[in-house]
Amino acid sequence: MAKSLPAPKADFVGLDDGRVHLASGGQSPMLVRHRAAFERFMADKAAGEPGYVAHMEIAECAKRQIAQLTHLPAQDHAFLGNASEGIGRVLSSITWQPGDNVVVSQNDYASGLAGLVRLADLGVEPRVVPCEGWYIDPQGLLDACDSRTRLLYLSQVTSLTGQQFDVAAMSEALAERDVIFLLDISHALGVVPVDARLADFSVSSGYKFLCAPHLGVFAWNRERRPDFRPLNVGWASGSLTSDKTSYTPHADARRAEIGNTNYLDVYLLNESLDYLLDYGIESIAAHTGNLVDTLHAGLVALGLEVVTPASRNERGSSVSFAVADTEPLEKEARDAGILLWSGSGRLRATTHLYNSADDIARYLDWLSSR
Numbered sequence: 001m002a003k004s005l006p007a008p009k010a011d012f013v014g015l016d017d018g019r020v021h022l023a024s025g026g027q028s029p030m031l032v033r034h035r036a037a038f039e040r041f042m043a044d045k046a047a048g049e050p051g052y053v054a055h056m057e058i059a060e061c062a063k064r065q066i067a068q069l070t071h072l073p074a075q076d077h078a079f080l081g082n083a084s085e086g087i088g089r090v091l092s093s094i095t096w097q098p099g100d101n102v103v104v105s106q107n108d109y110a111s112g113l114a115g116l117v118r119l120a121d122l123g124v125e126p127r128v129v130p131c132e133g134w135y136i137d138p139q140g141l142l143d144a145c146d147s148r149t150r151l152l153y154l155s156q157v158t159s160l161t162g163q164q165f166d167v168a169a170m171s172e173a174l175a176e177r178d179v180i181f182l183l184d185i186s187h188a189l190g191v192v193p194v195d196a197r198l199a200d201f202s203v204s205s206g207y208k209f210l211c212a213p214h215l216g217v218f219a220w221n222r223e224r225r226p227d228f229r230p231l232n233v234g235w236a237s238g239s240l241t242s243d244k245t246s247y248t249p250h251a252d253a254r255r256a257e258i259g260n261t262n263y264l265d266v267y268l269l270n271e272s273l274d275y276l277l278d279y280g281i282e283s284i285a286a287h288t289g290n291l292v293d294t295l296h297a298g299l300v301a302l303g304l305e306v307v308t309p310a311s312r313n314e315r316g317s318s319v320s321f322a323v324a325d326t327e328p329l330e331k332e333a334r335d336a337g338i339l340l341w342s343g344s345g346r347l348r349a350t351t352h353l354y355n356s357a358d359d360i361a362r363y364l365d366w367l368s369s370r
Contacts, residue, residue, distance in 0.1 A: 002280040005287040007353045011275075012211075019337045020359045025159065025187060025318045025350035026341040028211045031275055034268050041267040055263040062266050065273035069189060069281060070196035070219050075252035079261045079269075080216035083186050084111040086203030087153070089218065089256045090182055091115050092231035094150060098123030103144045103152040105129050105136045107160050109184055112153040124150075134161050134307035134322070134346075142173050151180040156194065157187035160344055162292075162308045162318030164192070171198035180225065189217065190276055191317045191352060192285045200225035209317070209352060210276070212269040215262055220253045234258030279353055288317040288351040291360050295319045295349060298364040307346055320346040336366050 009015035012029040021029060044051035063074040070077070080086055102116045106128050117126045127144045131137070141152060152174055157164045167183065174181045183199035190209030196202040202219040206212040220228055229249060230237075236257045238249035249255035276284070289312060296319050299306045304321040323329055326342035333340050341348045349363060 002283050003278055005279060005283060005353055006356045007279065009354055012354055015354060019339060020355075020362050021339045022349040022351065022355065022359065022363060023339040023341050024191075024209060024211075024352040025162070025348055027207045028209060028352060029354075030211060030213075030268070031271060033271055033275070037267045037271045038264070041264050045263075055261075055266075058270055059261050059263065059266045062270040062273060065270065065277060066217060066219075068277060069273075070185075070194055070202065072196045072219050072221060075254075076220050076222055078218040078220070078253040078256040079266055080218050080256065081262065082214060082216040083184065083203040083205045084115075085216050086201070086218040086256070087111055087115045087182065087184075089230040089232065090151075090180070090201045090203075090228075091119065093228050094180070096122045096124050096150070099125075099148055100150045101125035101127050101146070101148050103127045103129060103141055103149055103179075105131060105141060105154070107131045107134065107136050107158065108153065109155050109159055109186070112155070112182070112184060116151075116153055134163075135309065136163055136165075138165055138170060142170070145174075145177055145179055149177065149179050151182055153182045153184065155184040155187060157185075157192065157316030157318070159187055160307075161320050161346065162187070162316045162348070162350075164188070164309075164314055164316045166313075167195065167198050175224075187316055187318070190272075190281070190284075191288055193281055197221060197224075201228070206265065206269055206272075210269060211272040211352075213265045215265040215269060218253065218256050220256065222252070228255070230256055232258055236260065276353070284353045285317075287353060288355070289315075291351040291355055291357065292317060292319055294357065295351070295360050295364070298360070299367075302364070302367055304367075317352065318348050318350040320348040323347050332370075333363075333366065338363055338366055 014029050044054040063077045066077050067074040104116045129140050129144050181199045183202045185194050185202050186205040188194050189204040196219040200221050204217040206215040236259050237255045306321045308319045326347050330340050330342035
């Protein structure tokens with residue numbers, strides 16, 4: 001039976017001092033129980049070869065738990081240094097031809113933008129689709145695709161405004177055109193439902209809604225895109241022939257892991273996943289969705305320029321409003337015990353499983369009293 005929400009603030013490091021943490025879209029707090037996981041890692045690391053085997057077993061356990069969130073098989077996942085590495089793995093696996101093009105919104109995440117724009121050096125046209133204001137029009141992205149489009153990058157939930165997309169509709173449209181769908185789930189995984197079966201590749205950071213350290217989660221949909229062969233390889237990604245003249249990648253997503261996994265990060269991630277799954281992602285999404293409804297309505301009532309879509313179907317767990325100089329306002333909120341995230345001309349508040357209706361009320365009261 002799923003636990004009731006909100007989750008106890010005492011379960012998280014740093015949340016039992018009365019502060020309101022609305023900054024998980026930047027980075028979330030970690031769990032008190034991570035301290036025991038850290039001790040387990042150190043004990044295993046001191047145990048010689050059996051400890052190394054234990055590291056790999058924990059990584060496999062974490063992949064099985066991630067699979068419950070993405071709906072892909074456990075072996076279709078890899079752990080990397082960060083989500084941006086995953087983007088690079090995908091881009092390096094494609095044989096680009098002059099005249100190819102790739103599509104991304106100008107309002108999407110910087111790593112996706114940078115990776116695609118960089119392809120211009122290979123004769124690939126980066127089609128950076130402009131936006132009218134803050135909103136990303138999904139049809140505009142599809143309209144930018146043509147017969148030479150090789151790949152489209154999209155965040156399921158954008159970091160800029162918290163806009164959420166109908167991934168199923170995008171998936172169907174791109175599959176019909178044989179366009180590689182690279183989905184960034186960093187602002188979705190752990191807080192709203194994700195279905196990585198709808199994309200060819202999915203990438204996520206671990207330090208946001210997974211309440212884990214700074215690692216990356218990579219998911220390869222082998223059924224939809226079986227020909228993934230990244231250029232960067234190492235001892236962990238495959239095997240050499242006995243004469244050392246030929247290399248064969250592993251059949252599963254380990255081909256994206258070129259060396260040792262950051263096992264300490266994975267021990268901590270495994271604890272986070274166990275904790276989140278005890279509550280259930282559907283329950284977490286319903287809880288944060290209700291908080292975001294209240295938050296969005298409250299910001300609109302205050303007369304602020306709310307840049308997050310009004311429709312609940314187009315929202316994740318964040319709400320942002322436009323403001324010219326964000327850093328002083330973020331600091332003012334922090335001094336009042338309210339943690340937000342600034343930058344890019346907007347101030348963002350993000351909800352997670354430990355947030356309560358009282359947190360939202362306190363934030364709105366603070367804004368109205370300024």
